[in-house]
Amino acid sequence: MLKILKQKAVSAPLLRAVVLSSRNYSVSAKQMNVREALNSALDEEMSADHKVFLMGEEVGEYQGAYKVTKGLLQKYGPERVVDTPITEAGFTGIGVGAAYYGLRPVVEFMTFNFAMQAIDHIINSAAKTNYMSSGNISVPIVFRGPNGAAAGVGAQHSQCYAAWYGAIPGLKVLAPYSSEDARGLLKAAIRDPDPVVFLENELLYGEYFPVSEEVLDAGFSIPIGKAKIEKEGKDVSIVAFSKMVGFSLKAAEILAKDGIDAEVINLRSIRPLDRSTINASVRRTNRLVTVEEGFPQHGVGAEICASIVEDSFGYLDAPVERIAGADVPMPYAANLERLALPQVEDIVRAAKRACYRSVPMSAAA
Amino acid sequence: MAQIIHRSTNLLKPVSVAVSATRHLTTASTTPITVETSLPFTGHNIEPPSRSVETTPQELLSFFRDMVLMRRMEIAADSLYKAKLIRGFCHLYDGQEAVAVGMEAAITKKDCIITAYRDHCIFLGRGGTLMDAFAELMGRKDGCSKGKGGSMHFYKKESGFYGGHGIVGAQVPLGIGLAFAQKYCKDENVTFSMYGDGAANQGQLFEALNMAALWDLPAILVCENNHYGMGTAEWRAAKSPSYYKRGDYVPGLKVDGMDAFAVKQACKFAKEHALKNGPIILEMDTYRYHGHSMSDPGSTYRTRDEISGVRQERDPIERIRKLILSHDLATEKELKDTEKEMRKEVDDVIAKAKESPLPDSSELFTNVYVKGFGVEAFGADRKELRAVLP
Numbered sequence: 154m155l156k157i158l159k160q161k162a163v164s165a166p167l168l169r170a171v172v173l174s175s176r177n178y179s180v181s182a183k184q185m186n187v188r189e190a191l192n193s194a195l196d197e198e199m200s201a202d203h204k205v206f207l208m209g210e211e212v213g214e215y216q217g218a219y220k221v222t223k224g225l226l227q228k229y230g231p232e233r234v235v236d237t238p239i240t241e242a243g244f245t246g247i248g249v250g251a252a253y254y255g256l257r258p259v260v261e262f263m264t265f266n267f268a269m270q271a272i273d274h275i276i277n278s279a280a281k282t283n284y285m286s287s288g289n290i291s292v293p294i295v296f297r298g299p300n301g302a303a304a305g306v307g308a309q310h311s312q313c314y315a316a317w318y319g320a321i322p323g324l325k326v327l328a329p330y331s332s333e334d335a336r337g338l339l340k341a342a343i344r345d346p347d348p349v350v351f352l353e354n355e356l357l358y359g360e361y362f363p364v365s366e367e368v369l370d371a372g373f374s375i376p377i378g379k380a381k382i383e384k385e386g387k388d389v390s391i392v393a394f395s396k397m398v399g400f401s402l403k404a405a406e407i408l409a410k411d412g413i414d415a416e417v418i419n420l421r422s423i424r425p426l427d428r429s430t431i432n433a434s435v436r437r438t439n440r441l442v443t444v445e446e447g448f449p450q451h452g453v454g455a456e457i458c459a460s461i462v463e464d465s466f467g468y469l470d471a472p473v474e475r476i477a478g479a480d481v482p483m484p485y486a487a488n489l490e491r492l493a494l495p496q497v498e499d500i501v502r503a504a505k506r507a508c509y510r511s512v513p514m515s516a517a518a
Numbered sequence: 519m520a521q522i523i524h525r526s527t528n529l530l531k532p533v534s535v536a537v538s539a540t541r542h543l544t545t546a547s548t549t550p551i552t553v554e555t556s557l558p559f560t561g562h563n564i565e566p567p568s569r570s571v572e573t574t575p576q577e578l579l580s581f582f583r584d585m586v587l588m589r590r591m592e593i594a595a596d597s598l599y600k601a602k603l604i605r606g607f608c609h610l611y612d613g614q615e616a617v618a619v620g621m622e623a624a625i626t627k628k629d630c631i632i633t634a635y636r637d638h639c640i641f642l643g644r645g646g647t648l649m650d651a652f653a654e655l656m657g658r659k660d661g662c663s664k665g666k667g668g669s670m671h672f673y674k675k676e677s678g679f680y681g682g683h684g685i686v687g688a689q690v691p692l693g694i695g696l697a698f699a700q701k702y703c704k705d706e707n708v709t710f711s712m713y714g715d716g717a718a719n720q721g722q723l724f725e726a727l728n729m730a731a732l733w734d735l736p737a738i739l740v741c742e743n744n745h746y747g748m749g750t751a752e753w754r755a756a757k758s759p760s761y762y763k764r765g766d767y768v769p770g771l772k773v774d775g776m777d778a779f780a781v782k783q784a785c786k787f788a789k790e791h792a793l794k795n796g797p798i799i800l801e802m803d804t805y806r807y808h809g810h811s812m813s814d815p816g817s818t819y820r821t822r823d824e825i826s827g828v829r830q831e832r833d834p835i836e837r838i839r840k841l842i843l844s845h846d847l848a849t850e851k852e853l854k855d856t857e858k859e860m861r862k863e864v865d866d867v868i869a870k871a872k873e874s875p876l877p878d879s880s881e882l883f884t885n886v887y888v889k890g891f892g893v894e895a896f897g898a899d900r901k902e903l904r905a906v907l908p
Binding site for chain 2: 238240248255286287323347425
């Protein structure tokens with residue numbers, strides 16, 4: 154935790170200076186886990202705007218399948234925290250219709266795997282409507298829930314949908330990493346007038362991060378479409394989102410011991426993609442590694458690579474390296490699952506390849 | 519009585535601009551008349567309403583004008599499509615006008631309507647203008663969606679019209695969502711979610727209907743049963759084509775959809791029911807003269823005799839004409855003159871709509887988001903065409 158604090162100090166000295174001078178600020182900031190961050194964000198936004206309501210399976214009486222909506226039914230009542238039957242196509246359509254009318258629904262999918270049953274409503278009923286109606290009908294809705302792999306849940310419960318939703322004009326797609334991200338981005342998403350797909354990660358829910366007074370303020374939000382440089386560096390840019398940001402930061406520590414100063418960028422926003430931050434970083438480091446949990450083909454890393462090749466080709470000193478989930482449905486056995494997902498050593502190896510520090514494996518004949 | 523006048527004049531205003539020759543048709547009296555629906559209603563788990571419907575000469579005449587205008591609009595769209603001025607898909611509503619007109623007579627603009635892609639006449643009924651419609655069909659900037667939607671994507675939120683949807687069945691959960699919002703806001707209004715006999719088998723319809731019943735939403739499901747889901751007759755698609763019964767525990771009503779007064783009575787009844795007791799299904803027994811769309815001749819899966827038979831026996835406009843004549847509210851000549859007037863109005867608007875320009879190229883990138891944050895969007899060649907979304 155302290156290490157992360159140090160890194161935050163390096164990357165945002167201005168912010169810390171302001172905070173230190175204006176408040177009595179102790180070095181050990183308050184700790185909050187991602188679950189609490191999401192819960193508090195939902196609570197504050199529901200309190201601020203009566204049009205905001207929650208719907209989804211087990212969001213109410215069960216207190217949330219992952220306890221993200223804990224306490225909200227008790228506080229706001231069953232009209233505003235709506236338990237739905239297990240009918241994603243139906244309740245997602247109902248949520249979008251309510252958004253057409255002017256309410257601000259937050260629809261929870263127990264995982265985004267189940268959202269495939271409702272994907273027609275996310276894309277055709279929500280994302281495209283403002284355009285097709287030339288602005289007559291806007292859709293201020295948030296679709297949120299865990300995305301990507303959990304632990305040992307198998308092929309049908311482990312897919313990452315960032316690349317699929319990230320392709321759709323009309324959608325905004327967010328992927329928080331830390332508690333600060335979770336609070337700020339969820340608040341921004343709920344206040345946003347457009348449909349937002351909010352990709353959380355189940356394994357991050359219990360992880361603690363430091364949060365400043367500013368983050369805890371009810372008015373706090375993070376701008377949509379802006380990536381965050383979690384750690385500055387000069388040798389190689391590592392771009393990741395969600396859980397992979399944590400892995401990338403660990404990889405950066407290992408690389409530092411080998412004299413490679415990696416820059417770690419937390420995308421925060423899949424769509425809009427912060428091309429300018431990524432390009433500016435690669436123009437400084439000249440090397441790029443993209444990291445994602447999802448399937449590699451047509452993935453987020455592929456888009457980032459294309460963007461760099463188009464806009465900063467002359468600055469590249471090495472081919473772009475992509476680390477992604479394996480090209481297989483997620484297996485159950487623990488060793489196979491480990492092989493199917495990016496690990497810290499994969500990121501380290503790719504960064505070293507980008508820096509020509511080790512002989513790359515030749516492609517299979 | 520005052521309520522009926524208000525609704526009728528609201529309906530008359532946007533639909534007809536030049537009302538000169540037959541002015542007396544619009545200032546007709548509001549003395550009540552009672553008409554009988556063609557058939558009794560059939561109820562499922564509910565006591566059906568009476569066959570006697572209250573109306574006025576003014577309403578009868580406005581029904582005639584509105585349906586003639588709708589009919590004329592659809593026929594003109596047929597010609598425009600064949601002249602290649604309308605592109606893509608074009609699903610015409612002629613034959614089904616009584617549903618649009620009867621429904622409007624029973625509700626206000628604060629009630630919501632949502633339908634699928636056979637939406638031109640519903641749009642007109644909700645207060646859309648002919649210019650809005652024809653310009654949109656031809657993809658011009660003066661269209662209701664500025665040319666960016668097309669035939670299947672007419673909208674008019676300010677009059678409670680929520681589209682205009684291309685995915686069969688999707689509009690039903692959306693409509694139930696509108697009803698959810700109406701209840702949430704305590705608006706005391708209802709939503710009519712319209713769908714066809716083809717969409718009636720969609721799973722999401724039953725998912726959403728379950729929630730509507732569970733939460734007592736003011737939702738009215740209206741199945742416009744024109745007996746063919748594209749080329750598939752109802753008996754080939756549904757084990758039980760009694761769509762008004764498909765709600766099981768949700769009550770239903772079977773209605774002669776070619777009789778505007780039956781439709782009006784059913785919708786009035788349904789609105790009262792939905793506000794107190796939650797969802798209800800209305801099955802409108804109706805018919806479309808055209809095929810599924812302009813690419814479908816409509817005669818490979820049904821006989822020409824069937825089509826002409828319905829036109830002869832059940833045409834909704836003819837039914838109103840007979841009522842008007844039998845009640846001595848206008849002469850045959852006056853009605854024919856009205857039809858000529860409507861035809862001219864449509865032709866005039868089409869001429870004007872043809873003058874409307876195509877949208878500016880910059881419109882390619884507008885309305886992707888309400889709030890674009892200055893992000894970049896790309897054309898086919900991203901080095902050639904890009905824009906900043908405001």
